[in-house]
Amino acid sequence: MAPKEFCKMISRSKPGPGDGGNTGSWRVLRPVIDLKACIPVKMNKEACFNCWLYCPDSVVSKTIPPVINFEYCKGCGICAEECPAGAITMVNEATPIEEDK
DSSP: OOOOOOOOOOOOOOOOOOTTSSGGGGOSEEEEEOTTTOHHHHHTSSOOOHHHHHOTTOOBOSSSSOOBOTTTOOOOOHHHHHOTTOOEEEEETTSOOOOOO
């Protein structure tokens, strides 16, 4: 029996500034990643990355830990919807960003 070939996950989106330039100012809600619940961070290997795969604007990096480029993130919430671990929550843009210590 021949071994099956499985395709690797790829994103069809191309990163870029878009027609509107830095579109992050449109956001009402912003995604926040809980690194304690994030599957790639917990396993320390490339696993899951649904947030990267489904982001329509390609603003989520495929790194460990994933990083969101807030200059272009429009706050659509697709990353939070697609996260199987529930590690991404959408918070009000007016909520202050907590600095890492």
